[in-house]
Amino acid sequence: MDSIIKLNNIEKSYTNGKVKNQVLTDFSWNFERNCFTVLAGPSGSGKSSLLNILATLDRPDSGIYILDGQIINFEKKKELTRLRKENFGFIFQSFNLIPVLSALENVELPLTLFKYREKERYTMAEEALTLVGLRDKINKRPYEMSGGEQQRVAIARAIARHPKIIFADEPTANLDRKNAWNIVHLMKDLNEKEGLSFVIASHDEKVIQTGKEVIQLGE
């Protein structure tokens, strides 16, 4: 089996004073190459918690996380930062674009963390924006674009380096039905045509229906 991330027996709880809230219990899953996996479940069921562990932004209480056959050590903060940078793309509910930058500059900015020449960075950014259907809007700023278009820019930013896996937390929550649907289709297209791997936390029925596999949390 060609897995990118394997989680084995993951436990996660939060403790508030004396009250322990067990969010993930003995959770195991294989996230395979070219996955389109939806994390579903009601509010508070642990979708974001699981996504944050997958993204190594939070650590499990116990269990094993294997990325490309290597066990992750959550103590090594610098190494985690490098792993995230090299392997992961992120899409957020609130787009997180920089208002003063154009679409092209928003996509190009994170590429400055890598050793690309300037020309190369702009070519990559332009290609990513073309893939999400925004070729004619590369010079627009976020406020000149619709919510759906802004989320496309955010997707272009996430995919510009063709990361190994892309994590999206409620990517359609701030969009109307039509734009939400378009965004789901875009991610599905990128999964099928570009071979990109997605893990998407969502309680949106439309998103859940498109999942190649659905992890139902909170049951």
Ligand SMILES: Nc1ncnc2c1ncn2[C@@H]1O[C@H](COP(=O)(O)OP(=O)(O)OP(=O)(O)O)[C@@H](O)[C@H]1O
């Ligand atoms: N940093 C934290 N500290 C304490 N409790 C937390 C923390 N993060 C999450 N929780 C709790 O863990 C549970 C799961 O939260 P989580 O955000 O993962 O749910 P979710 O499925 O993403 O919900 P939503 O659909 O509302 O986004 C909730 O009860 C939440 O209150």
Ligand SMILES: [Mg+2]
């Ligand atoms: Mg959440």
